[in-house]
Amino acid sequence: MAEQLEEVTVHLTNQKVQFTGMSKSNPDRPIAFDYKPPIGDGQGYNGLELLLMSLSGCSATAIAFLLRKMGKEISGLKVSAKGVRRDQPPIKFEKIFLEFIVNSKDTKDADILKAIQLAEGSVCPVWQMVKGNVEVKAEYKIVAS
Amino acid sequence: MAEVLEVVVHSTDQKLGYSGVAKSNPPIIMDYTPPLGDGQGYMPLELLLMSLAYCSGGTLSLLLKRMGKSVTAVSVNAKGIRRDHHPTSFTKIFLEFSLHSQDAGNVDVQKAIKTAEESVCAVWHMLKGNVEIVTEYKIVAS
Numbered sequence: 001m002a003e004q005l006e007e008v009t010v011h012l013t014n015q016k017v018q019f020t021g022m023s024k025s026n027p028d029r030p031i032a033f034d035y036k037p038p039i040g041d042g043q044g045y046n047g048l049e050l051l052l053m054s055l056s057g058c059s060a061t062a063i064a065f066l067l068r069k070m071g072k073e074i075s076g077l078k079v080s081a082k083g084v085r086r087d088q089p090p091i092k093f094e095k096i097f098l099e100f101i102v103n104s105k106d107t108k109d110a111d112i113l114k115a116i117q118l119a120e121g122s123v124c125p126v127w128q129m130v131k132g133n134v135e136v137k138a139e140y141k142i143v144a145s
Numbered sequence: 146m147a148e149v150l151e152v153v154v155h156s157t158d159q160k161l162g163y164s165g166v167a168k169s170n171p172p173i174i175m176d177y178t179p180p181l182g183d184g185q186g187y188m189p190l191e192l193l194l195m196s197l198a199y200c201s202g203g204t205l206s207l208l209l210k211r212m213g214k215s216v217t218a219v220s221v222n223a224k225g226i227r228r229d230h231h232p233t234s235f236t237k238i239f240l241e242f243s244l245h246s247q248d249a250g251n252v253d254v255q256k257a258i259k260t261a262e263e264s265v266c267a268v269w270h271m272l273k274g275n276v277e278i279v280t281e282y283k284i285v286a287s
Contacts, residue, residue: 003228004226005224005227006188008191009198009221012206017206021198023191023195026186031173032170032171040203048150048267052152052167053175054193057163057189058189060154060163061163061189064156065181075159081153082150085147085149087148089264089265090263090264090270091265092271125190125233126190128232129234129275132275133272133274
């Protein structure tokens, strides 16, 4: 089976916990990471925000792709993701809420429900990788435009 | 009390370009490889690797400092091996830590990695059981 390799590097940039990260395919788009004070200075994304971003981007990509494959017109797609974090170790999200706002003239409830189900079931790899460890709830809204 | 973190991601073109943001940080540009996208941004899977690399690297440096060790530089290289059909998730992630320290020994680093994995690094926890994560480290005396 052919496999693909993705690679990223992060490195420390101050004497606290600020890091800069980039990937091989995006050397000109560094991402700044930091933790909130007093541990860090809050000058960047924290790891959990980036996890939310990764899940949002992945699920949005999957849903747009699936709806277009079903012959639907998608003129815009927005995802708001909220993660509820435990404050006791192990620190992690207990619950993630994903809200998809789809701009489409011809997408119906049944179409988007099917797309969300497929994204969750197999098409969105990030969703697969958090399965069983976090409860992910999806909601949607269709805007006819 | 639980804390809520929030990000918003919106489409930027008629293919698979997205832009995402949290708090007042600069937006992150996402895209998918051609022909589905234009390859002009991060793939969500790269962001997942980066999230894990930062979470584990930051935790490691913090834990070592708490153990009274000096840490002058840290870099984390993360590689993810992806399945080529759906779900195209990672089957394995390799994390390679490179630590610059004059006084951290193997035992210290191994202990810090174990603590990060078991309780402190939140992203690691959320991948547990679903992806095999293999760690390596190198201590550079400087």
